[in-house]
Amino acid sequence: MHILAVFLGLAYLPFSKMFHLILTPLSLLTNAVMGPEKSNSINVMTRQMMELDACTHCGTCNQYCSAMMVYKAWGNPCILPSEKMTFLKLMAHGKSLNQAQRGAILEGVYLCTNCDRCTVVCPAGINLKQLWLNVREELLQQQEAPQPIMFSPLSLVRSLNRQDLPPETYQKPLTATGRALAGDFKVLTEPAKIxxxxxxxxxxxxxxxxxxxxxxxxxxxxxxxxxxxxxxxxxxxxxxxxxxxxxxxxxxxxxxxxxxxxxxxxxxxxxxxxxxxxxxxxxxxxxxxxxxxxxxxxxxxxxxxxxxxxxxx
The missing domain is CATH 1.10.1060 (Fumarate Reductase Iron-sulfur Protein; Chain B, domain 2)
Structure with a gap:
C-alpha cells in the first residue's frame, strides 16, 4: 500500500504546486554549468521549460524590478516578473489565451529594461533575463496585431542581439508595424504613384x-x-x-x-x-x-x- 501511495505521489507531483521542490535544485545546478553561448539552443529551451515549474512565485523579483513604477502607472500585472511566469506557464502547458492576454504578456516582456536584477536575486537561480528575451521574440513572431512599442528605445536590446536572429525573422515584425503606422497612405511605399x-x-x-x-x-x-x-x-x-x-x-x-x-x-x-x-x-x-x-x-x-x-x- 505504501509503495502504491509513493508511485501515485510521484505521478501526481508534476501536476502539483510542490514540483518546485525537485526542479528548483535542478535549476540551480543547470544554470551553474550552462550558458547561452556554449549550450545548444534545444538544451537551453529545455532548461527554460523546467525553470517555469521551478519558480516558487515568491515575489522577490518583483521587489527589485526596475519596471515596478510602470506597473503602478499602467496596471498591467504582466509587467511584474513573477506574474509573467504564471501566464507563461499556462502557455507552455498548452492553455489557450485570448488576444488581450497575449498582448498583456507581450507588453510586459517588452517593457522589461533587461537590467538583470530579477535574475540576480532569484532564489531558484532562474535566468529570467534570457527567458524574457526568448519569450519576447517568440510572441513577436506570433502576434498578429502590429506593436508600435517596437519603434521605441525599448527595442535597443533586441537590436543589439539581432545577430542571433535570421535577417527575415528580425525584420518581419518591424515591417508589419511600419506599414500599419503608415496607414493607407501609399506614396512612400509606391514612389511612382501620382x-x-x-x-x-x-x-x-x-x-x-x-x-x-x-x-x-x-x-x-x-x-x-x-x-x-x-x-x-x-x-x-x-x-x-x-x-x-x-x-x-x-x-x-x-x-x-x-x-x-x-x-x-x-x-x-x-x-x-x-x-x-x-x-x-x-x-x-x-x-x-x-x-x-x-x-x-x-x-x-x-x-x-x-x-x-x-x-x-
Whole structure:
C-alpha cells in the first residue's frame, strides 16, 4: 500500500504546486554549468521549460524590478516578473489565451529594461533575463496585431542581439508595424504613384501644441545636416524616405500622412541635435514626438474598430 501511495505521489507531483521542490535544485545546478553561448539552443529551451515549474512565485523579483513604477502607472500585472511566469506557464502547458492576454504578456516582456536584477536575486537561480528575451521574440513572431512599442528605445536590446536572429525573422515584425503606422497612405511605399495635394489642407501647425513654434521654420536644412541618423547613410533619402527638413515641409503643406509614413520619423534617436542646432529654435524633436503619438493613436483606433467588428460578427 505504501509503495502504491509513493508511485501515485510521484505521478501526481508534476501536476502539483510542490514540483518546485525537485526542479528548483535542478535549476540551480543547470544554470551553474550552462550558458547561452556554449549550450545548444534545444538544451537551453529545455532548461527554460523546467525553470517555469521551478519558480516558487515568491515575489522577490518583483521587489527589485526596475519596471515596478510602470506597473503602478499602467496596471498591467504582466509587467511584474513573477506574474509573467504564471501566464507563461499556462502557455507552455498548452492553455489557450485570448488576444488581450497575449498582448498583456507581450507588453510586459517588452517593457522589461533587461537590467538583470530579477535574475540576480532569484532564489531558484532562474535566468529570467534570457527567458524574457526568448519569450519576447517568440510572441513577436506570433502576434498578429502590429506593436508600435517596437519603434521605441525599448527595442535597443533586441537590436543589439539581432545577430542571433535570421535577417527575415528580425525584420518581419518591424515591417508589419511600419506599414500599419503608415496607414493607407501609399506614396512612400509606391514612389511612382501620382497623387494630388489637398486643396483645403489643414496645416499641422493649426491643430498642434507647437503651432506657434513651428511657424518660425524657414527651411535652412540645419536639422538635416546635424542629424546623426542622416549621416549614417550614403543615400539617406532612399533609406529614410524623408529627411527632417522635408518632414517639416510636409507638415507645412498639410501632408501629415506622408510624414507619419516616413522611416525617418521612426528612425529618430531623439538626440535633440536638430532642435539644439536650429537657428530659429524650432522644436523639431518634440514635433516628431507628437507625430509618433498621433500615429500610435490612429493605429489603436483602427485596431479597436477591427475588434468591435470581430465581436459583432
Amino acid at each position: 497623387f494630388s495635394l489637398p486643396i483645403n489642407a489643414v496645416s499641422y501647425q493649426d491643430a498642434r501644441l507647437l503651432a506657434n513654434n513651428f511657424t518660425a521654420c524657414f527651411g535652412c536644412q540645419t536639422c538635416t545636416t546635424s542629424c546623426p541618423v542622416v549621416k549614417n547613410y550614403e543615400n539617406p533619402e532612399a533609406e529614410l524616405d524623408l529627411l527632417p527638413h522635408q518632414i517639416m515641409y510636409c507638415l507645412a503643406s498639410g501632408l501629415t500622412e506622408i510624414a507619419l509614413g516616413s522611416r525617418m520619423l521612426w528612425s529618430c534617436l531623439t538626440c535633440y541635435q536638430c532642435q539644439e542646432n536650429c537657428p530659429q529654435q524650432v522644436q523639431v524633436t518634440d514635433i516628431f514626438y507628437e507625430l509618433k503619438n498621433q500615429a500610435v493613436q490612429n493605429l489603436a483606433e483602427i485596431n479597436a474598430l477591427k475588434t468591435m467588428k470581430i465581436r459583432a460578427n
